[in-house]
Amino acid sequence: MTSGRRMSRVLASATLLALAACGDGGDQQVAAPAPTSVSYLVASEQPVTLTNELPGRTTAFETSDVRPQVSGLINQRLFVEGDVVRQGQALYRIDPAPYQAQVASARAALTRAQAGIASSAALARRYGELVKVNAISRQEFENAQTSAAQARADVAAQQAALRSAQIDLARTTIRAPITGRIGRSVYTVGALVSASQTDALATIQRIDPIYVDIQQSSTELLKLRRQVMSGHLTREGSAQVKLKLEDGSDYGPQGTLRFTDVTVDPTTGSQALRALMPNANGLLLPGMFVRASLVEGIQSKAFLVPQRAVSRDEKGQATVLVVGAGNKVEGRTLQTGRAIGGNWLVNSGLKTGDKVVIEGGMMLRPGMPVEGKPWDPQAKLAVAQPQIASQAN
Incomplete structure (x- = not known):
C-alpha cells in the first residue's frame, strides 16, 4: 500500500508541473519577425x-554597268580592278581605225556637198535675173531654186553624218559614267565586244x-x-x-x-x-x-x-x-x-x-x-x- 500511495503522489506532482508549464507557455507572446532590409527605386515619369x-x-548608293556603245576589239584596259574611278575617266579603248575611216569618209562627203551648194546657188541667182526679162521660163527658175535647196539639205545631212561618225570614234574610248569603286574586268585586251551585248565589261558602285x-x-x-x-x-x-x-x-x-x-x-x-x-x-x-x-x-x-x-x-x-x-x-x-x-x-x-x-x-x-x-x-x-x-x- 505504501508503494502504491507513493506512486500516486509522483504522478500527481508530474501532472501539476505539466499544467504549470502549459500555463506559463500560454502567457508568453510570439515575437514579431524583424523587418527585412530592401532597396527600392522611387517610380517617376520621364x-x-x-x-x-x-x-x-x-x-550601293549608285550602280552602273560599263558596256560598249560601239563594236570592235579592245586594245587597252586603263584601270586597276578594285580602284576608285572618277566620272569621265577612260577605262577601255576599242580599236579606233574603222571609226577614223568613217570620220574621214563623212568629212569628204561634206566637202563635196558644200562644193555643190555653191554652183546651185549661183545658177539660181542667174535664173532669177533671166526670169524677170522672160528670157527663161518660170519652170526653169523654180527648178534651179529646188536644186539649190537640195544642195543645202545635202550639206546638212553630211554634217550630221560627220557628227555621228565623230561620236562613234569618241566612243571607242569607254569612260566611267559615275564616280565609284570598280569591280573586276570581265573582258580582257583582245576581246571582241559589240554595242548590243548584254554582258557588262565591269561594274562601278x-x-x-x-x-x-x-x-x-x-x-x-x-x-x-x-x-x-x-x-x-x-x-x-x-x-x-x-x-x-x-x-x-x-x-x-x-x-x-x-x-x-x-x-x-x-x-x-x-x-x-x-x-x-x-x-x-x-x-x-x-x-x-x-x-x-x-x-x-x-x-x-x-x-x-x-x-x-x-x-x-x-x-x-x-x-x-x-x-x-x-x-x-x-x-x-x-x-x-x-x-x-x-x-x-x-x-x-x-x-x-x-x-x-x-x-x-x-x-x-x-x-x-x-x-x-x-x-x-x-x-x-x-x-x-x-x-x-x-x-x-
Missing part, C-alpha cells in the same frame, strides 16, 4: 527615346554614302503611326539610324531614315525602309548583313523599371513588389512594353512615387514588414571592381 532593332542589307535596306512588319509600323497620330509618341526631324555589323561590333557613324515604301510585301507582311549611312572609310560593302537600330520617337511620360525587379506570376503577368503603407510589402501587376537596355518600359500598373523593391525581395510576400532604403545602382559596381582587381592580381 521621357524615353524608343528604338527598334531590325535586320537590313547594304546597297558608289558606296559613300551607302544605303541600308531594312524590313519592318507592317503591323509595327501601323502601331507606330497610331501612337504618333494620338500624340503618345513624338518625332523630331528625320529618324536616326545606328548599325551593328556582322561581327557584332558597332558601326560608329549615324545615318538617317530616308523613306518608307508605300507597298506591303504580301508574302512577308513587311514594308521596306531605306536608310542613308556615311561610309567614308569604305567599311560597309554592298550586300553586307547588318542590324539597324532606328529611333522611332520620344514617349514623353513613361516608367522604366529594372528587369531584375520584375517577375511573372502563374498567369505570365509581370509583377513587382512595392513598399506600401506601414512599410509593408504590396504586390502590383504591370503591363510592360519593350525592353530598353536593362529596364522594362511600363505602360500601366505604377504611379509616381511608388517605391519599387529592387534588391532583397526574393523571399518577401505581400504584407511582410520591410526596412527600405533608396537603391544605388553604382554601389554594386563599386564593390565588384575591387574584387575583379584582386582576382587579376
